[in-house]
Amino acid sequence: MTSAPQAPATGPATAPTGRADRPYLLRCPVCRADYQDDGLRLDCDAAHRPGLLSTEYATAFTPGPGSGPFRYRDWLPTAGRALPEGSGGATYRAERLGRALGLAELWVAFSGYWPERGAALTTGSFKELEAQAVLARLPERPPVLVVASAGNTAAAFLRACSRQGVACVLVVPETALPLLAAAGERADCVRLVTVAGDYTDAIELADAIAARPGHQAEGGTRNVARRDGLGTALLAAAESIGRLPDHYVQAVGSGAGAIAAHQAAGRLRAGGFPTAADPAGRSGGLPRLTLCQNTSFAPMVRAWQEGLAEPVVDSGPAVRKAIAAAHAQELTTRKPPYAVAGGVREILTESGGELLAADTAEAVAAGRLFAEVEGIDLAPAAAVALAGLRRAVAAGRVPARDTVLLHVTGGGRARRAAERPPSAAVRPDLRIPAGLGAEAAAYLVTGA
Template structure:
């Protein structure tokens, strides 16, 4: 596969990195994840120098490059498809329902390469990196792994991806992955939380660095382009924004984007974050006033939403975004999510992912309960869709693991994985 050359933007970056807690300001090196000052946990955020106008000579993700923390852009990266969904809206009782569809839907021009909005964050994170980056270490439940693996393959960015075994089911691509992408699979009953624990140790290996997840400003602002695209298409901000969440990174990004582009006294959209019962740690934390344990990670339909350590109390995190927007956390069970997936495919003629089904089910329930007015302008983020359609249209190549490791569910499990990976790297130096 030929490499797709990025467009490098020389000179200084068009933004400053600012700490949400102490206000300290930093010039971005493309890798910084945390403020080094001693204070409570807090996200860094990007403060942009340029006007928030989309670029008229670009389409897709980098149409909004002026509000992305990037030093380079990549050609041909699609953005969300935003459209008014009248038929679906009527079925759930809304007169002004808009959908931001992130996936594969060729009739409508949607072409996310790995069928979820994780493509938006992957290309933004890669665009933020310095010219000679370390190996990024990325844990994932599946969708993030697929997005980073394919983006890194297209642009030769070395990365080490750690996933539980079920994640391989969704890791199929239009071509083989580049050797610079190394996938470590945790066999057995490993979960997303186990992958995170392993990645924390692997990031300490020489020449490796944690990608950072929700701490990475590239992730949050890349996902926030859903709000930017919607506001441009609709002509205003929605009153309510609905999204399924695991960590809440995308919803935080949407909130930050809304704050940046609102005009006058226009309110920022109310966030409705949706989780999949029985694994709903953010729902429990928001409604109980603090973090709550979650120990049923294997049971949700939407495995992509299983994050045991969401950034609830961190400054600039979930609780702050919910409070500022007057938002709420909703919940839908597996049966409701399956019914919502079927409803979307019936009305819109395209399949959607379980996480998107959770969001639609929770929204429909909120409308029935009167928590969302029937004439509200609502933006529903369909975070993934069209995977079945893509598999029908495009010959896909399954990902080949670089290393499979039997998972031990004891305290030494992550350390054992790190030792196995370190030994293999000793005999097979990292690809560049």
């Protein structure tokens, strides 16, 4: 696979706006340094504690035409070029589900496949929102993008990169292959590599590949486009509701989607958009975050509830067993951006939010409830989120009359598969066996 050389990193900006084709800046939350964006930057150059760069836009909230993520292109870090027609989810008031939960004002942001509702994310996951934004941010001649995934992200990038002809290497656990079937036909510019391990093994191999000449790590949560793309789900929901919700509920693995929602809500609040009702002043008008993980593997829940500086996760067999037992494998990130500046701990503190865990039985029951009441299937992570919401309502943490936004980050896959069954099993270009080191495996992938 050929690639263009990586574009050089830019230095701190000397003007309050970015280049003409990128009318925004990247800002470090630690030292407040500003950077003009080259479409690839992931970190600040200064030596200080880790922090997630954020985008600073000069424009007000001005949605454009259409219904996909590029409706909010003024708040996306795009390169100023013509963009493809994007696909998005749908927001609706879930009255029947609300009654079942004891909530008077429940809204659902459905980021999946549900054509009757207007949700057109073919892979059935909100990861398509981030993939579309990441590709729109890339420079004109990008290096080969390297993406590690537990399955959903790889499906989204497989589809987006194949449709736009962007060279990439996708690295996933062998067990994730079935999740890629919904992405459709894979173009030659997309290489697929599997590892005989879990998500952490995929990340280690992807990091080694990204260090090779002509390759570039997509960056995960560190990529501002990934977060701002995911944040369009909150923007669309706020438009539909007419104000920011009092509560925002989502399942989290890395927490990128929750960070994105919090940042998007902050931009809306700063621009004068009607905010959440919060007489106690706990969140400053921002939605209170209720973030959910699997009970069997909940490192951030434990860190939050025990006041730990960082989630503590080792790499032993007990951890691998806990990950294997998780209802939603996509939520099993071992090293989430928890304590970094702008990370999960910070957004929970700012919003007066909390982290909860739900077990498999609760998630299965929640998924069954959603299918019965709403008529569409939920992805495992979304079922965990709904189970967490049920727990929070039962405990009185979410008052019955508050406006609640439940982000269904995946759904409609069974519906999509019934309409268009996959024509063939997804086959990787290369399978990496257990025991082969990341450096040796990266050589096999790149030949360098």
